Amino acid sequence: MDIAIVGGGAAAVGLLDALAAVEEGETGTITVFEPSAHLWRGRPYGPDLDAVRVNAPPAIMSIRHGDFGHYAAWLGERGNAHRDELLGQPLVPRALYGDYLAHTAEKALAALGEAGRLVRVVADRVTEVMRSGVRLVLRTEDTGEYDATHVVLCVGTGTPPDLYGLAGTGSSDGRAGFTSDPYPLADTLDHVDDGDEVAVIGSGLTAVDVVVSLAARGHTGRITLLSRSGVLPYVWQRPIDRRPRHLSAERVTELHRARAGNVGLDDLIGLLRAELADVGEDFDTFAAELLATAHGDPVRRLRCQIEAIDDSRIGRRMLQEAVHTVGPYAWRLLPESDRARLRRHLRTATSVASPMVPVNATTLMRLLDSRQLVIVPGIRAIERVNGRFRVHGADHGENGADGVINAVNPAPHAVPDAARQLVGSLVGTGLATLHPSGGVLPADPRLHVVGDLMGGGSVITASIPGVAAQAFRAAQALRTP
Known part of the structure; x- marks a missing residue:
C-alpha cells in the first residue's frame, strides 16, 4: 500500500502517529507533500511571538488520540516557565507546541521506517489527483508526478475571508495598511508603529491574539475590535476532575x-x-x-x-x-x-x-479598563480614504484607523485557497464531492479526509482532539480498506 498525505500540519502528524501505532508488517511508501518551510506545524504553530500562546490546557492538546497525557509528558518541566496562574496550567507559545508536533512526526517517521515503510517528504504543492487504473496519480506545482494507492487530504483550515473588500489596500511605504492574514504576528506587527491606531476585524480568538501581541510589544495607540456581533470568546475555567456520566x-x-x-x-x-x-x-x-x-x-x-x-x-x-x-x-x-x-x-x-485563556483575558480587561482597547459592534463598512481607514458602524458613527488587521476566522469546512485547484480536480474526476454546507466528501474508498475540510461535520471548527480522532479513524481504515 502506497499512501500519499497532502499537507504536513497537525492533521498529518496525527495520522502518521496513528499509522505508526497500528501498522504491523505493512510495506510500501508514505509520501507527505508540504510546500511550507514550517513542516509539521501548519499555519497556527510556526515561529512567532511568545505572546501567541496555545489556547487550551495540555490535556486537550494531545495529537495522539486517546492519550490525554501525551503532550503533557513531552512538555514536562518546560511548561513551568509558561504557567497561567489563574488557570493553574502551562500555556506555552504556539511555536513550542509546534516543536511537539515536529517531535511526534519525526518519531512516527522513524518507527514507520524501522517497520519497513519507505517514507519521504516532498516540498511541493499537489495541484491534481487523477485516476490511473487501480492507482491514483498526484501532480504537483513543479510538474512532478507521484502515484499512490490511497490519498489522504490534510490541508488544514480555510483562508480568512475579506469581508469588506480591503484586499490591495496595503501601504506603499511599508507601514500599516490592510493585513489579510495576521499570522505570523511577528511579521505583521513589524509594520505597525507603536502609536498607530489599529483596527482589528473580528472579536474571536485570532483577534485576541492580535490585541495581546500588540500589548506585549508595548503598543501605545488605540486598538479597536470591529465586529458584527461584538461577542468575545468565553474564558477557560480551571479544570475539574469529573468525567461526563450522561453527555457521552x-x-x-x-x-x-x-x-x-x-x-x-x-x-x-x-x-x-x-x-x-x-x-x-x-x-x-x-x-x-x-x-x-x-x-x-x-x-x-x-x-x-x-x-x-x-x-x-x-x-x-x-x-x-x-x-x-x-x-x-x-x-x-x-x-x-x-x-x-x-x-x-x-x-x-x-x-x-473555544474560550480564551485567563492570561489573555486579563490583558484584554486591563486594556478595556484603560480605554486603549474598545469594542465596536455592528460594523457596516470599512473603506480607505486619504491613506487612512474609515469605519462605518451601525450605532457608533465613524471611526478611523491607520491600519486594519483581518482576524476573521474562516467558515467551518471552507476550502483553503491553496487547495482549490486540488479540490477542483478531485471533484472533476469523481473522487470527491462538495458538501452543501462546505467541505469535501470522499466519493472513492481510496480517498480520505482528515481535519476541518471533511464535509458534513459540526459547525465548530475541528479542534486538536477532533483532528486526532479523525486521524486515528483514517489510519484504521487504511489498515483494513
Missing part, C-alpha cells in the same frame, strides 16, 4: 440504537440537563446565561467570567468537553432542522466552545 458518546449511541436512529437536539439537551441535575445545578438558569451571550455587554461579561475562573459549577465545562468529544459524532445523527437551530447560535457556540 456511549450514551448518544445507546439513544441512537434505542430510538431506531432518531436522535435530536432535545435528546442531547436532556443529557446535559441530567449532568447538571446530578450536582444540583439548574439547567434553565445555565441555558439563559448562554442565550444572553449575543445581547449583553461584552466588557461586563468578560469581567464576570474572569471572576468565575474558579467557579465550581460544571455546566460550561461539561458543554465545552462535549462539543469537541461528542459533538462531531452527534452532529451527523441530528436532523437538518436541529442543525439549522444550532447554526442560528453559531457565534455563541463558537465563543463557548
Whole structure:
C-alpha cells in the first residue's frame, strides 16, 4: 500500500502517529507533500511571538488520540516557565507546541521506517489527483508526478475571508495598511508603529491574539475590535476532575440504537440537563446565561467570567468537553432542522466552545479598563480614504484607523485557497464531492479526509482532539480498506 498525505500540519502528524501505532508488517511508501518551510506545524504553530500562546490546557492538546497525557509528558518541566496562574496550567507559545508536533512526526517517521515503510517528504504543492487504473496519480506545482494507492487530504483550515473588500489596500511605504492574514504576528506587527491606531476585524480568538501581541510589544495607540456581533470568546475555567456520566458518546449511541436512529437536539439537551441535575445545578438558569451571550455587554461579561475562573459549577465545562468529544459524532445523527437551530447560535457556540485563556483575558480587561482597547459592534463598512481607514458602524458613527488587521476566522469546512485547484480536480474526476454546507466528501474508498475540510461535520471548527480522532479513524481504515 502506497499512501500519499497532502499537507504536513497537525492533521498529518496525527495520522502518521496513528499509522505508526497500528501498522504491523505493512510495506510500501508514505509520501507527505508540504510546500511550507514550517513542516509539521501548519499555519497556527510556526515561529512567532511568545505572546501567541496555545489556547487550551495540555490535556486537550494531545495529537495522539486517546492519550490525554501525551503532550503533557513531552512538555514536562518546560511548561513551568509558561504557567497561567489563574488557570493553574502551562500555556506555552504556539511555536513550542509546534516543536511537539515536529517531535511526534519525526518519531512516527522513524518507527514507520524501522517497520519497513519507505517514507519521504516532498516540498511541493499537489495541484491534481487523477485516476490511473487501480492507482491514483498526484501532480504537483513543479510538474512532478507521484502515484499512490490511497490519498489522504490534510490541508488544514480555510483562508480568512475579506469581508469588506480591503484586499490591495496595503501601504506603499511599508507601514500599516490592510493585513489579510495576521499570522505570523511577528511579521505583521513589524509594520505597525507603536502609536498607530489599529483596527482589528473580528472579536474571536485570532483577534485576541492580535490585541495581546500588540500589548506585549508595548503598543501605545488605540486598538479597536470591529465586529458584527461584538461577542468575545468565553474564558477557560480551571479544570475539574469529573468525567461526563450522561453527555457521552456511549450514551448518544445507546439513544441512537434505542430510538431506531432518531436522535435530536432535545435528546442531547436532556443529557446535559441530567449532568447538571446530578450536582444540583439548574439547567434553565445555565441555558439563559448562554442565550444572553449575543445581547449583553461584552466588557461586563468578560469581567464576570474572569471572576468565575474558579467557579465550581460544571455546566460550561461539561458543554465545552462535549462539543469537541461528542459533538462531531452527534452532529451527523441530528436532523437538518436541529442543525439549522444550532447554526442560528453559531457565534455563541463558537465563543463557548473555544474560550480564551485567563492570561489573555486579563490583558484584554486591563486594556478595556484603560480605554486603549474598545469594542465596536455592528460594523457596516470599512473603506480607505486619504491613506487612512474609515469605519462605518451601525450605532457608533465613524471611526478611523491607520491600519486594519483581518482576524476573521474562516467558515467551518471552507476550502483553503491553496487547495482549490486540488479540490477542483478531485471533484472533476469523481473522487470527491462538495458538501452543501462546505467541505469535501470522499466519493472513492481510496480517498480520505482528515481535519476541518471533511464535509458534513459540526459547525465548530475541528479542534486538536477532533483532528486526532479523525486521524486515528483514517489510519484504521487504511489498515483494513
